[in-house]
Amino acid sequence: MSERHVPYDLAAERAVLGAILLERDAILAVSDTLQPADMYLERHAHIYEAMLACLALRVPPDLTTVASELRRRELLEIIGGLSFLGELVVEVPTAVHVGYYAESVVRASTLRRLIEAGGRISALGYAERAELDVSLDQAEQVLFAVSQRQRGADFVPLSAVVQQYFDRAQADVDDRVAPTGIADLDWRLNGGLRPGQLALLAARPGVGKSGLAMSIAYDLGVRQRRGVGVVSLEMSRDELLQRLVAMHTGVDTRQVEGLVKRGNPAMVDALAALADAPIAIEDSAMLSVMDVRSKARRLAALRPLDLLIVDYLQLLIGDSSAQNRVDEVSRISRQLKLLARELGCPVLALSQLSRAVEQRQSKVPQLSDLRDSGSLEQDADIVVFIYREEGGDGADGVGGTELHLAKQRNGPLGVIPVRFDARTTRFVNLETRRG
Secondary structure, three states: OOOOOOOOOHHHHHHHHHHHHHOOOHHHHHOOOOOHHHOOOHHHHHHHHHHHHHHHOOOOOOHHHHHHHHHHOOOHHHHOHHHHHHHHHHHOOOOOOHHHHHHHHHHHHHHHHHHHHHHHHHHHHHOOOOOHHHHHHHHHHHHHHHHOOOOOOOOOOHHHHHHHHHHHHHOOOOOOOEOOOOHHHHHHOOOOEOOOOEEEEEEOOOOOHHHHHHHHHHHHHHHOOOOEEEEEOOOOHHHHHHHHHHHHHOOOHHHHHHHHHOOOHHHHHHHHHHHOOOEEEEOOOOOEHHHHHHHHHHHHHHOOOOEEEEEOHHHOEOOOOOOOHHHHHHHHHHHHHHHHHHHOOOEEEEEEEOOHHHHOOOOOOOHHHEOOOOHHHHHOOEEEEEEEOOOOOOOOOOOOEEEEEEEEOOOOOEEEEEEEEOOOOEEEEOOOOOO
16 A cells, blocks of 8 residues: 655745746735745745745845845745755746646645644544534534635734735725725724624614614625625514515515515516625524534635624524523624634624613613623624614604714724614614714
8 A cells, every 4th residue: 555645746836936036926926825834845935935025025026035035034044045046946937837836836735734624623523522513613613714725823924914904005995894884884994894803783672783784784785796694593584685675675664575476566676686686694593603603604615705794692592511691692702703703704793782771861872781791892893882862763764863883993983873764674874973
């Protein structure tokens, strides 16, 4: 039986490095997909890191500049000196095929990580005392990390961070940001919700949490054609669809079903438009936080996911080993925060408020009113409360409703007046007040 070796392609690695040294623009074709950790040989990884550092400094990564960077890092002699860099250049007649070579390197790297993942999953299988759902979640997370090329355990060189940050800052639009559709709220959030953030949307029952969440889903998914996942533990998919139809047509939600039955042309057109929107709904009534993580991973593997909505947090089934409800909700919020980081998209979780707010003279929500757990305030990057004055947003739907941005790690707080259309359950801008 022949001995098996881990996959690698040293010729492709050398070809990539030689192509970059030969043609300064070659690195632009591979820098988004090829990482230093993909290199099998450590000295190849050192050279590629030096090339990325040159790119971050807007310096062409040629023989002279890369050698200078390696010398600065005291790595030039370790990688074989100038003579080795010269060999790389001589071996490659043209840089035209650098993309092909990079694909071969990435493929071998992915196979190595798959082998590593298999070992980790095997170890989970032998851990008989561990809870089964936890082991399954961890195994799925390991495989998802391989398929998505995520390396949570690896350090990222600052040169790569600088390059990515500079590119995003120079872009006219940051396509990672998920706008809410509420202009003043987006302004305060510096464009909208960001990847990896856990945002809480909290209010007392009947104030409009689901309405605001679906307004955000409609604006992002229908109007902007961005991927949205909705986990609804309280409302059915048909109820959510009726709300989206009402938002799209301006028709009262109570009239939507009757008009659809009669084949109303406006309803038919609305359904056709919504059918093409990249919105996915999961409406199982009994879901654990592990179920949500698993389903969200599969959704993200099938299509781009720009926002995940969970309606609502307190209905999720938590860890059975939790000592009490506060501990259970604390673990749920932490798992949702980790999921946002893992998926690389914001998670918008709806939350109930405690009854303490009803017992105060001032009914304006506070962070301490978040129900069941103080960790909700700690884990959340953003907290938005919906506050409606008594008698506000009556038949004319004007006035009285405010969004209170009560927490934000990197930006201003404040109160945003909005208009709540009770007929369609949609939230829209009332005015712009910044400062």
